[in-house]
Amino acid sequence: MSVRTLAEVAGWDVPLLRGAVWTLDSVAGGLPAWRARVEAVGRSLEDASCWYGPAAQAAGAALVEVSTVATAVTAALDESLEHAQRLLAEAETAQELAERALAAAASVPVVLDGAGRLVALPVVAVGAEPGVGADRTAVALQAQELAEDASAAAARGDRAAGEAEAALTRLGMGGGSAPVTFTDLLGTVVAGAGRAAVLPPPGGPDERAAWWAGLSTADRSTAISEIPGRIGRLDGVPAWARDQGNRVLVERALADPSLPGHAIAVSVAAEITRKEVAGEDVQLLQFQPEEGLVALAVGDLDTADHVALLVPGTGQDPSEDLAGLVGDAGAVAGVATAAAPAAAVATIAWMGYRAPSNLTKAPSPHHSWPGGRALDATLDGLASARAETSGGRPHTTVIGHSYGTLVIDRAADAPGRLAADDVVLLGSPGMDNRAVELEVERVYEASAPVDPITWAEFHGEQTWEDSYGAIELPTDPVMMHWEYYDEWFPTLTPIGEVVGGVREPA
Numbered sequence: 001m002s003v004r005t006l007a008e009v010a011g012w013d014v015p016l017l018r019g020a021v022w023t024l025d026s027v028a029g030g031l032p033a034w035r036a037r038v039e040a041v042g043r044s045l046e047d048a049s050c051w052y053g054p055a056a057q058a059a060g061a062a063l064v065e066v067s068t069v070a071t072a073v074t075a076a077l078d079e080s081l082e083h084a085q086r087l088l089a090e091a092e093t094a095q096e097l098a099e100r101a102l103a104a105a106a107s108v109p110v111v112l113d114g115a116g117r118l119v120a121l122p123v124v125a126v127g128a129e130p131g132v133g134a135d136r137t138a139v140a141l142q143a144q145e146l147a148e149d150a151s152a153a154a155a156r157g158d159r160a161a162g163e164a165e166a167a168l169t170r171l172g173m174g175g176g177s178a179p180v181t182f183t184d185l186l187g188t189v190v191a192g193a194g195r196a197a198v199l200p201p202p203g204g205p206d207e208r209a210a211w212w213a214g215l216s217t218a219d220r221s222t223a224i225s226e227i228p229g230r231i232g233r234l235d236g237v238p239a240w241a242r243d244q245g246n247r248v249l250v251e252r253a254l255a256d257p258s259l260p261g262h263a264i265a266v267s268v269a270a271e272i273t274r275k276e277v278a279g280e281d282v283q284l285l286q287f288q289p290e291e292g293l294v295a296l297a298v299g300d301l302d303t304a305d306h307v308a309l310l311v312p313g314t315g316q317d318p319s320e321d322l323a324g325l326v327g328d329a330g331a332v333a334g335v336a337t338a339a340a341p342a343a344a345v346a347t348i349a350w351m352g353y354r355a356p357s358n359l360t361k362a363p364s365p366h367h368s369w370p371g372g373r374a375l376d377a378t379l380d381g382l383a384s385a386r387a388e389t390s391g392g393r394p395h396t397t398v399i400g401h402s403y404g405t406l407v408i409d410r411a412a413d414a415p416g417r418l419a420a421d422d423v424v425l426l427g428s429p430g431m432d433n434r435a436v437e438l439e440v441e442r443v444y445e446a447s448a449p450v451d452p453i454t455w456a457e458f459h460g461e462q463t464w465e466d467s468y469g470a471i472e473l474p475t476d477p478v479m480m481h482w483e484y485y486d487e488w489f490p491t492l493t494p495i496g497e498v499v500g501g502v503r504e505p506a
Contacts, residue, residue, distance in 0.1 A: 005114035007145050009154050010098035015093055021084045028077040032213055035070040036389040038063055038079045039217060040240075040303070052394035060274055067217040075214060078170050083164035090157030097150035104143035109135050116147025144403035199227070200234055205377070208236030213388045224248075226464050232287055235381025238389060239283045239301035246270075246287035253289055261289020263319040268294060271326050280330075286352055286378075291372075293353070294318040299346025301382065306331055306340065307394045308499040309348040309420075311375060314356045314404025325349040328485040332393075332399070335496025342499060344396075353407060354380055368403070372410020379411070397499045398440075399424040401484060405431060405463070412438045422498050425470060426484040426491070428462040429453050435469035444498055445470035448479035471505070473498075 042063035105112050111119040119141055154253060167175075201211050215223065224231050224244050231237060232245035248273075253265035268287065275282040286295035301307060310329050312321070329347035336345045353371030375398070383393040398420045400408040405428035412418050418439040425431070425445040435443035447454035447464035454464060461468050474490040484491050497503035 002102065005339050006098050006101060006116045006150065007114075009094050010149055012091055012095050014088075014095055017088055017091055021081070021088045024077065024081050024084055027441055028074065028081050031070055031074045031077070032389055035067055035074065036238075036302075038070065039067050042067065042217070064217045071214065071216045073171060076168055080164045080224040083160045083167060087157050087160035087164060087427055090153045094150045094153035094157060095144050095202060097153060097320075101143045101146035101150055104139055104146060108140050108143070110140045112141065112143060112147055116144060116151050119466075193501045200230065200237075205236030205381040208381075209384040209388035212241070212385075225263075232284075235377050236384040237381070239297060239382075240384045242285055243283040246284040249287050249289075250498055252286070259289075261331035264292070264294060264322075267319050267322045268296065269321055271296060274323075275326070275330075281346075285348060286350075289318075291354070292318060292351075294322060294351045295348055296329075296349045297346055297377070298323065298333055300344065301346045301348070302386070302389065303344060304346035304394050305343040306336060306345045306397070306499055306501060307348070307382065308336065308345070308397045308399055309350050309352075309375075311350055311371075311380070311398065311400040311404030311407050312355060313400075313404045316351060316355045318351045322349065322351065325351065331485050331487060331492060332495055332499060335493050336499035337496075339497045339502050340500030345499065347499070350375070350378065352464060356403060368406040368410045371407040372412075373414055375407055375411040376414035376416075376418065378496075381415070383419040393419065395422075395501045396420045397422040397424060399426065399495065399499075400428070401426040402421065402481065405429070408438065409433050409460070421501075424473070424495055424498055425463050427451050427453050427481050428463040429456045429458040431463055431468070432460040434461065435463075435504055436465075442498075443470045444473050444494075444503075446473040446475050446484055448475040448481070448484070449477050450480065451481045453481050 085333050101112065101116060113119055139495060140162070168366050200208050212220070220241065224241060225248075228245035228248035230245075232242050234242065239384065250265050250268055253259050253261045254269060256262065259265075266288075268284065272282050272284065280298060281300050283297040283299075283301055284295075285297050285301065286293055288294075308329075310325060312333065315321075316325065326349045329349040331373075333345050333347040337343075338346075352374045353355060354367055355371075356367050379396065379398070386393040398408055398411075398418075400406075400423070405425045408423055408425070409431045414435050420440050421442070423438050423443045425443065427447065428445065445463040445468070447462070454462060463470050464472070473494045475484075476489045479486075479489050479491070483489055485495075486492065
């Protein structure tokens, strides 16, 4: 967009430019999700046992090439879009100022040259009223000033247009030329590519998700192989990548019985094997055995429509109790799928905090503070990873049992809103925050009449009181504190309806 005359600036087709920028935005915005689907196919080929040999290897290599090109194209389009949006803003400003300048000049009237300068001051007739000359001169000078501002905005737009075009030169575009075939484009991308930094940047889940999205498939593989521990615990990275990194750590821990995390690794490996033998998808979202922290998902967190995260209570240890919590997660997934059969569901057995080891320590809130921060970070990471790859996070439910409800309470106190839609509180020992303060759309609770923990008020108001503001889920008069997930009692099915997003108000 070259700057020539004021009249040309006033006549720019800004709606056409706006449409072009919108199209560029749509293409750039859709590429990450498309690329994620391509890469998911590639990962499926890697795991498939039904197709192997040269043809399978060639298909896998082709998908890597497609992903590599998509990564480069996305980065170039994003950069070009940023400049194009600036171009549009400057063009709108320049056109408006040019139109105002020409209108002001015509009202005097005076003539502005192509650059917007006054050709001459206005002529005032002999005998005109006092002040008319000064008024016309002021309007003429204002017209010139508007024209100068329009020219400056147009010049800035011209520079932005050049920068938008330059951003695409790495793809072999510019000067009216472009790659003719995919092979041409691949060659240009590979020739201009440097090795990306595999170390994640500082910042939160959004920054990490953006960093991961900008890596090629090859760079991602390098990151997982070189720093599996970092990738495995990095909130904002997709679950499939964290799973791959964490499984490397599990294998290392299994190979050395002297390591502190060996017992937890044995427990984790057993659950993964049990689920995969049954034909279920499993993702190891977190594995920090030296700290006693594990999170194992049943289902695909990267594609699920509904995600539920189960926060356990007192006395839960990954080396001994992971199987039970994974069983509860599987039970919730089963009833949620039954409630919403057309949707994909994933549930997380989240032992991402150090729970009190026994009931004598349960009255202390000490464990809930770091637990709440960890839970908040986990939810933010899941949301950021999905937003970067699929354009939006799934319907998310957080289910806390016993002391786990207090962890949810603390997560709501963390900066920012809780990245969840629904909260379910089971057998709570009391909460500081009322339902309206948990930062979600709906809060449900279940308190069995004979569950003594729900009468304790160790940590705040009893969740079954009307003043707390939660929606009551059904229980049974003989249910005990540990039986909320039991299929024989009436609470599990409504939990599944909440997770599946189909629970109707009572």
